[in-house]
Every structure is written in C-alpha cells, then in structure tokens.
C-alpha cells in the first residue's frame with residue numbers, strides 16, 4: 001500500500017514547522033512540489049529550504065506544474081471545481097507513477113491543510129475512485145490566521161464571543177453572524193464596504209516572510225492606506241497573500257461584563 005502525508009508547513013516562516021511535521025518529513029520517500037510559475041517561485045523556494053534544513057533521510061523531490069485557474073469567470077464555483085478536477089488528475093498520477101508500492105509521499109500544504117485548501121478533499125475523491133490504493137494522514141500546520149494574530153499580538157476572539165472565517169467574496173455580501181471576522185482570499189478590498197462603521201482592522205500581507213507588511217487601526221482611518229500599500233506590494237511582487245481580522249468596537253461595559 002502506498003502512503004501519503006499531507007503536511008502543513010506554516011504560513012511562510014520556515015520556523016513555523018512543527019516537530020510533528022519534521023518527523024513526518026523524515027518518513028517520506030518522495031516530496032511533491034507544485035510549481036506555480038516564476039512569479040510564485042518564492043513559494044517553492046520556501047518548501048525547498050524546509051527540505052534542506054529538516055529532511056535528513058534520502059528522498060526525491062518531485063516537481064510538477066500546478067494547474068492554474070482562470071480569474072474573473074462568471075461562475076466561480078464551476079471554475080474551482082474544474083481546477084480541483086485537474087489537480088485530482090495530477091495528484092493521482094503522482095501517487096501512481098512517482099511512488100512504488102509501500103513507499104510514502106508528501107504534499108506540503110501552505111499553512112494548515114484544513115483551512116481554505118483542497119488537498120484533503122482531492123485525496124478523498126481519488127481514494128473513493130479506487131484506481132490506486134493508498135492511505136493518507138494529515139499533519140496540522142500553523143495557519144496564516146495564527147501567524148496574523150500573533151504578529152499583531154491580539155487574541156482572535158473577544159471573551160466568550162464567536163469568530164467567523166470567511167472570504168472577501170462573502171464579506172462583500174454581508175457581515176457574517178459573528179463578533180470577530182477573519183477574511184482571507186480577498187482580491188477586492190472588501191473591507192471598504194464597512195468604512196462607515198466603528199470597526200478595528202488588523203491587516204497583514206506575506207506575514208512571517210521577509211516581505212511581511214502589517215497595518216492596524218480604526219478601519220475608517222487606515223482603509224485607504226491598506227488599499228494603497230496592498231496595490232504597491234502586489235505590483236512589486238507580482239502576487240499577494242494577505243488577510244485581516246475585523247471587529248466592531250464594543251461599548252466598554254460589554255467588555256467589562258465578560
């Protein structure tokens with residue numbers, strides 16, 4: 001039986017790697033690296049650095065071109081389904097052709113594999129198809145949410161209150177039913193919809209990496225700065241990975257009662 005490990009590698013800082021992840025990396029025969037083109041070479045470089053620093057057992061690095069998605073299509077759901085089908089075909093090929101029976105391979109997933117990442121869903125689909133027999137295991141990682149809150153030195157939740165993790169697309173439709181909102185995958189500065197409300201924002205791009213930028217403050221006071229800084233960073237790097245935490249300012253008594 002082939003074995004596959006889905007290893008969370010943290011959100012950009014090689015030191016995010018957990019001891020469990022290092023141990024898992026030293027159980028594998030092959031590490032699959034998904035290339036996303038020259039603009040995102042830093043994402044591969046981080047994975048290669050992790051392997052250089054932490055893998056002591058002989059292993060193969062297997063590079064493959066990651067299927068890309070077409071941005072701005074009318075049907076976002078269908079586009080993502082098609083992307084995941086393409087990735088599924090690729091992952092199945094890698095497990096079948098790059099691993100011998102009895103060998104172990106690893107997918108290195110950015111942040112934590114449970115958060116806005118399709119690797120687990122794709123492996124479930126391949127396993128259900130049954131074309132190739134394999135067992136898989138998931139090793140958690142430090143997510144970008146944890147990296148962001150630690151960098152801003154904030155708790156994620158207010159005492160006894162709820163947190164929603166959502167996308168820019170969803171936030172643009174409505175504020176979720178939660179006290180604190182974490183927003184990921186926001187290509188359109190959806191926080192701007194809320195600038196007339198009394199909200200605090202903690203924003204970060206490339207958190208944990210040498211390119212890290214963070215901005216925090218009252219939304220209405222920092223929104224324009226975030227839009228400006230974000231556009232410049234995206235232009236300079238060719239891509240951006242940013243996320244933010246927002247919550248409405250509470251009356252002092254609400255906080256004291258907690």
Ligand SMILES: C[S@@+](CC[C@H](N)C(=O)[O-])C[C@H]1O[C@@H](n2cnc3c(N)ncnc32)[C@H](O)[C@@H]1O
Nearest residue numbers: 111112115116143144184185206207241242243
């Ligand atoms: C496809 S999701 C993957 C999330 C990842 N699995 C995790 O646990 O953080 C990519 C989104 O995560 C957020 N993100 C990932 N790494 C980040 C970082 N270093 N700094 C800020 N946001 C990050 C951004 O919102 C980005 O658009």
